[in-house]
Each structure stands twice: as C-alpha cells, then as structure tokens.
Amino acid sequence: MTRCHTPGLPARGSWPAAHCVAYYWFAVCVGFFPFWSSAAHGLSVEGRGQRYYRRELLARDASNEFIPNEDVAIRPNVGGSADIIKFGLFVLTFFDIDVKRGTHTADIVTMLRWKDTRTIGLLPKGAESLTLAYADARRMIWLPDIAFTNRDVHGVERISSGITISSLGEIEKVERTLVRFKNIFKVNAFPFDAQRLVMRIASTSLMTDQLELEPMLENGTSGYRDNVMESTGFIAVKAEPSVEKEVDKGLEKSRGQLVVLVKRDSEPYLQSLLVPSWLILGVSWSVFWFPLLEKSTFVMPRVATSLISFLSFLTLSLRTNSMLPIRSGLTWIDLFEGNCQSLMFFTVVLNIFVCVAYHRLGAFKEAEAMDLELKFIFPGMSFLQFAVCFWKIDGTGLQAMYIITTVVLGLCFGSYIAFSIMRLRSKMSIPNISVLSPRSEAANPSATQAPQAKS
DSSP states (O other): OOEEOOTTSOOOOOEEHHHHHHHHHHHHHHHTHHHHHHHHHHHHHHHHHHHHHHHHHHHHHHTTOOOTTTSTTSOTTTTSSOEEEEEEEEEEEEEEEETTTTEEEEEEEEEEEEEOGGGGGGSOTTOSEEEEEHHHHTTTSOOOOEEETTEEEEEEEEEEEEEEEETTSEEEEEEEEEEEEEOOOOOTTTTSOEEEEEEEEEESSOOTTTEEEEEOOSTTSSEEOTTTTTTTTEEEEEEEEEEEEEEETTEEEEEEEEEEEEEEOOHHHIIIIIHHHHHHHHHHHGGGGSOOOTTOTTHHHHHHHHHHHHHHHHHHHHHHHHHSOOOSSOOHHHHHHHHHHHHHHHHHHHHHHHHIIIIISOOHHHHHHHHHHHHHHHHHHHHHHHHHHTTOOSSOSHHHHHHHHHHHHHHHHHHHHHHHHHHHHHHSSOSOGGGOOHHHHHHOGGGTOOOOOOO
16 A cells, blocks of 8 residues: 655654545645635626626617717717817915915816717716716716816816716816916016916817817806905905917917906005115114214214114015015016115215214314205105105006106215315315325314314
8 A cells, every 4th residue: 555745744654645635635725715715706796897887888879878988088079060168267265376486376166068968878767967976977978178277287186076967968067176376477566566367277188179168157157256365465356267269380279267367465565665664764864863073972873873774774675575586677666675775875975974074174064064954855855756656656667767766866966965075175275175184184273173162
C-alpha cells in the first residue's frame, strides 16, 4: 500500500494517497471561497442591472421614444438651425471685490431653459414634470455645456444643481454656484469710482451657428437680491443682462452676460485717507504760527514739525498705493496726494527761508512780514488747489487738472520767493545776501543784531 507524507502537518504516520488528494482539494476550496462568493454576488447584481437596462431599452425602442445613452451627445436641432438656450443669472451675494487683484466672488444662481421633445418619453405616465439630479440627467438627456468664461483658475464650486423636464419637452436647469470671476477695474476716479461687475457665460464647444443664448424676460430671473453688496464697500445701482456675439477669426461664440453696475461707498475713504491728509497738511501749516525769537528757541520745533509732517504724509500715501493695482495712468487720488505733497514741500522750503532771513541775515522785520503773509497765503493756495481737484471727481480731465494745479502752485510760490529775495536785498545794506559769510558778519555786527526787547 502506497504511503505519503504531507509536509507541514504533525507526524502521525503515513496517509493513503486518496486521503492526500482529498485534503488538498478541501484546502483549495476553503482558500478560494471568499473570492468565489464575492464574484458570484457581483455577477448576480450586474446581471440584474443589465437585464433591467435591456428591458428599459426594449420598451422605449418599441415605442420609438428617446433611448438613454445614445442621444446625450447630440443636440436637439442637429442638422438644422441653432438651438436657442434662454438664460437667467441671479446674484444672491457678493462676498469680495478685490480691485487690486482684479477679482470678485459671487454666489450666483444660473437658470437655463431649452426645448427637447425627445425627453417626453422619460416622464412617468400621468406626470406633468420630472426633476432629476445633475449626475443622473447627464447620462439620460442632452445638456448644453454652458460655463462661466471669465472665471478665475479653480474658481468654480457647484453647490446644487437640478434639471426639470416638463411634459411639453421643455427642460429647465437651475444651478447654484460659488464663482470667483476675473474682472477689469477702472480706478481713475478712486475713491469716487463706479465699477462694472461682469459675469459671462458661453458654450465651451458649440459655435454661434449651433447654439445661441437669449436672456429670459421674466421678472426675477436676472438681477440681484437686496443687500447683495453688504460688507463689500460698494452700492449696487442696476443689473443689465445682455447677449453679445464674439467673432475672432475661427471662434464665433454667442456669449450671455450679466453686468452689475456698482458705486463705491466713499465715506470710509474720506475718513481714512482724505481727512488724515488734511490734518497733516494743517499741522505742517502751523509752523508759521510759531514765534520768531532772538535766541532761536523755536527754530528746531518749526523745522522738525514741517519735516515730520511731510514724512508722515509720505507714509500715508503708501497705504493708498496698497489698495490699488499697478497702473500706468493718473488717478484722482494721485492728483489729490500730489497737491498735498507739493504744498507740504513748499511749507518746508518757505519755513527754512524765513528762519534763515531772521536768524542768519538779521532781516527781522522782513522775516516777520513773510511769516505773517504765509499764514494766509498757504491756506488760500490750499483752497485753490483742492477746488480744482474737486471740480471733477469722475476720473475725467485728470491730466488737465494736474497741469493746472502744478503750474499755478509753481508760479505762485516761485513768484513769492523771488519777490521776497528782492525785498530782502532792497531793505538790507548788504549788496548780496547770498554770499554772506561769518567774516562779513564780524565786520558788520549791526546787521545781525536783533532789536532789544522793550521792558
């Protein structure tokens, strides 16, 4: 009798060959049982799904109706005129309007409506309409590939989407999305500017001869909700839906868009930019109210106040530049800040000029006269400059206003400095005050001696 030994088993003697075969067969069956069971279950489920799907196809093929998964890529009017897709764009909320980066984010509802009589057979008997989820509808019916064309990279997030099929073959798609749009902002009139927030849609594949967009005429289909601009710093004015045909060589597209006109709320910028600028300008003007004394007590406060005011305003202007994008043209805020800087610069120059005339040249009466005159000339010039700036705040005529303010300010202060130099030379016995040296002061001490204060 033939004996065999099974490796890996306890040594209990030799088994018959038939027992070895039976043991190995049992081990194979036990080892592959999970795989067989799962495969059998999958085949049974797949078989049931295929049988159900074939039954549906045969039923619809017999009635010559719409067959799923065969016509989903073919538009309804293929071979004929272009399919008309009516659209509506309704903005629920604007979350962010970033002028510097050129983007704005909106929670927007998109409504699309078209007609496809092939879908009538999808409705159950007696039903007037059928609503499907987007994932289910895209496998059963033709859907126009409409997308936002001015979206930012990775800037679209679908929140909800549903497709309703009516018994008349009309299909309506309602989709809510959170979109970050790219936009071109014009900041010439900042902070009194108005902007156009554009949200544009188009087909990603079909041209104008195959698909055309039309805005819905029903009320409430396009526009925006109340308080849509809350916490954005803008005020909504109106919304305008429209359609435009873009022809660019071989690209012919029908594009629908919703343009929301908004106006900036300027009050916060008046408080944070313009009012601080005027305050700093007033501080720099105050140096002419410091007294001129013989012992040079207020020379350092006068010079330090004018210089610190000028440097403080330069720091404030950096904040304005951080709010706006890099630009090549002139803006209203640039014109305003440029006039403030020019006025402060002339304050520094004229203050030093007065101090030199009083303490260095000894022209006490002339220096005091200039100090008194500048107390009224400086606010008068400031009023004139700002009157020109606020003549137009819509961003137009900036170049002309810049030329006017620069020429007027330069001529006025240049003429005053020239007149003051001539006045000093005519009143003083020194022939040339520009070359006065300490040696000449020692030779003529009466020229620099201050008048004695009366007891």
